[in-house]
Amino acid sequence: xxxxxxxxxxxxxxxxxxxxxxxxxxxxxxxxxxxIPEVAVLSSAFFVAxxxxxxxxxxxxxxxxxxxxGVLLGWMAFPxxxxxxxxxxxxxxxxxLTSLGVNTVIMAAxxxxxxxxxxxPIRRGGHLLSTLAGFGSGAAGIALGAVLVxxxxxxxxxxxxxxxxxxxxxxxxVMVIEGIVTGFCVIFLKKVKPEVLEVxx
Amino acid sequence: xxxxxxxxxxxxxxxxxxxxxxxxxxxxxxVTAVMQGQKGPLAALxxxxxxxxxxxxxxxxxxxxxxxxxxxxxxxxxxxPFSYPGETVFQIGPLAATGEGILYAVSITLxxxxxxLATIAxxxxxxxxxxxxxxxxLKIPDKLVHLFFFFYRYITVQxxxxxxxxxxxxxxxxxxxxxxxxxxxxxxxxxVRSYERSQRIYQAMLCRGFSGRFPVVSHFRLGRxxxxxxxxxxxxxxxxxxx
Numbered sequence: 001x002x003x004x005x006x007x008x009x010x011x012x013x014x015x016x017x018x019x020x021x022x023x024x025x026x027x028x029x030x031x032x033x034x035x036i037p038e039v040a041v042l043s044s045a046f047f048v049a050x051x052x053x054x055x056x057x058x059x060x061x062x063x064x065x066x067x068x069x070g071v072l073l074g075w076m077a078f079p080x081x082x083x084x085x086x087x088x089x090x091x092x093x094x095x096x097l098t099s100l101g102v103n104t105v106i107m108a109a110x111x112x113x114x115x116x117x118x119x120x121p122i123r124r125g126g127h128l129l130s131t132l133a134g135f136g137s138g139a140a141g142i143a144l145g146a147v148l149v150x151x152x153x154x155x156x157x158x159x160x161x162x163x164x165x166x167x168x169x170x171x172x173x174v175m176v177i178e179g180i181v182t183g184f185c186v187i188f189l190k191k192v193k194p195e196v197l198e199v200x201x
Numbered sequence: 202x203x204x205x206x207x208x209x210x211x212x213x214x215x216x217x218x219x220x221x222x223x224x225x226x227x228x229x230x231x232v233t234a235v236m237q238g239q240k241g242p243l244a245a246l247x248x249x250x251x252x253x254x255x256x257x258x259x260x261x262x263x264x265x266x267x268x269x270x271x272x273x274x275x276x277x278x279x280x281x282p283f284s285y286p287g288e289t290v291f292q293i294g295p296l297a298a299t300g301e302g303i304l305y306a307v308s309i310t311l312x313x314x315x316x317x318l319a320t321i322a323x324x325x326x327x328x329x330x331x332x333x334x335x336x337x338x339l340k341i342p343d344k345l346v347h348l349f350f351f352f353y354r355y356i357t358v359q360x361x362x363x364x365x366x367x368x369x370x371x372x373x374x375x376x377x378x379x380x381x382x383x384x385x386x387x388x389x390x391x392x393v394r395s396y397e398r399s400q401r402i403y404q405a406m407l408c409r410g411f412s413g414r415f416p417v418v419s420h421f422r423l424g425r426x427x428x429x430x431x432x433x434x435x436x437x438x439x440x441x442x443x444x
Contacts, residue, residue, distance in 0.1 A: 002273075004270060004273045004274070004313055004317075005230070005234060005312065005313050005316040005317060005320075006233070006234055006242075006309055006311075006312030006313035006315070006316055007277070007309055007312075007313065008234075009235070010234075010235040013234065013235070024345070028342055028344050028345060031344060031348070033344070033347075033413050034403060036344065036347050036348055036351060037351055037399040037400075037402040037403045037406070038396065038399040038400075038403070039348060040347075040348050040349075040350075040351030040352040040354075040355065040399070041351060041352075041355050041395040041396070041398055041399035041402065042392065042395050042396065042399070043348075043352050044351075044352045044353070044354075044355040044356045044395070045388075045391045045392050045394075045395040047352070047356055048356060048391065049387075049388045049391060052384060052387070052388070054374070054380065054381065054384055055374045055375055055376050055380065056376055057376055063384070063388070065388065068388070072392070079344075079345055079348055080348070080352075082345070083345070083348055083349040083352045083353075084352065086349065087329070087349075087352070087353060089320070090320065090324050090325065090329065090332065091204050091205065091206075091325070091329070092266075092269075093266060093269075093270050093317045093320060093321065094269075094270075096230075096316060096317070096320065097226075097227065097230050097316070097320060097324075098230050098231055098233075098234035098316065099234075157285075158284070159280070159281055159284040159285040159286075159302065159305070160280070160281075160284075161284065162280035162283075162284050163276060163277060163280045163281075166276070166280075177381065180378075180381045180385070181381050181384055181385040181388065182385070183385070184381065184382045184385030184386065184389075185385040185386070185388050185389045185392075188385060188386050188389035188390075189389050189392060189393070192389065192390075192393055193392075193393045193396060193397075195396070196392060196393065196396050199396075
């Protein structure tokens with residue numbers, strides 16, 4: 001879920017940058033110095049997890065896991081995602097410097113939403129409710145992200161409608177996979193290390 | 202994992218002060234990103250090509266990077282020429298490509314490649330840690346820079362061993378629940394280990410008297426080359442704005 005350089009219009013880029021700055025400021029405020037290693041090492045785990053390619057029929061998709069990251073980190077998902085995307089921009093030129101703000105919002109806003117909707121049911125619920133909430137957070141992370149990509153594209157110009165539709169359709173299978181993986185993953189975390197689910201508080 | 206593919210080298214750009222690099226490149230890419238038409242982006246692309254030539258990079262690696270970036274651009278080419286209003290140039294079945302649409306897609310392609318080349322040539326030629334160090338000087342919140350520092354430090358140490366453990370046990374990914382469950386547990390284990398590692402890191406930092414800031418051993422020095430580069434990039438950027 002990256003939009004590359006040179007595509008979006010100035011208003012879209014500026015709006016994205018301002019929203020991202022707000023989110024990152026909120027996240028940094030929550031993150032005391034003693035929590036920096038926690039957030040940083042978790043975000044590098046997510047960076048690494050996004051290198052995993054999951055087969056789906058003849059093709060494969062790579063994990064994004066922004067929903068899961070959001071459930072764990074809450075608002076701190078904003079700075080965590082910003083640093084990961086900044087590295088992507090400098091080292092691999094996926095996304096980019098000028099679209100850094102927009103791309104951060106595309107991934108982090110759904111993450112924070114997932115935190116508020118699903119963190120509590122995951123922690124408090126029984127096996128079934130936690131699994132469903134896990135599925136929900138994974139699927140919502142992708143679905144909302146794809147919607148935001150589409151919004152950013154269409155706000156740049158009507159002519160991007162076709163691409164935006166394609167982006168939405170392409171993310172449907174990813175949404176299901178992420179939901180399933182996140183569902184299993186939160187159950188695992190609940191059993192093995194329930195404290196991780198409290199980090200975002 | 203070797204991530205900094207372009208950071209090694211002895212060119213003029215490799216030796217520049219990273220602070221100057223940021224000050225020079227950020228306005229330049231921003232101006233390029235919001236350009237319209239084709240002349241401006243073409244001028245920017247030529248500047249970027251000059252920068253890339255100055256950096257003397259490995260052509261093969263550079264090319265594979267550009268191919269990856271242009272896949273997304275190609276996707277736009279499938280849609281934009283046919284949905285932009287204007288005069289029809291040619292038709293494929295019911296789809297009519299407009300001249301304006303094609304020019305617009307050309308503009309995007311030029312801009313994307315101009316920015317990507319400049320980023321690789323200027324920022325890619327510094328080590329990531331020295332870029333992070335430069336950001337502190339440029340008044341980026343230190344918490345954010347510290348976060349980046351740890352984030353980058355721990356990327357390379359994590360993944361390999363778990364992956365090997367799965368390979369040793371003959372794990373074969375396929376489209377089935379077993380695969381998804383296994384990957385979920387792999388991710389879960391990665392998170393658990395990272396969390397525990399982060400606790401140890403923080404304890405180790407406290408033991409060494411961490412008080413919220415990192416003492417820096419090496420310092421940047423502004424040279425004549427840095428000033429020349431900074432001023433010429435500023436001049437180029439101003440010219441691009443006027444044109």
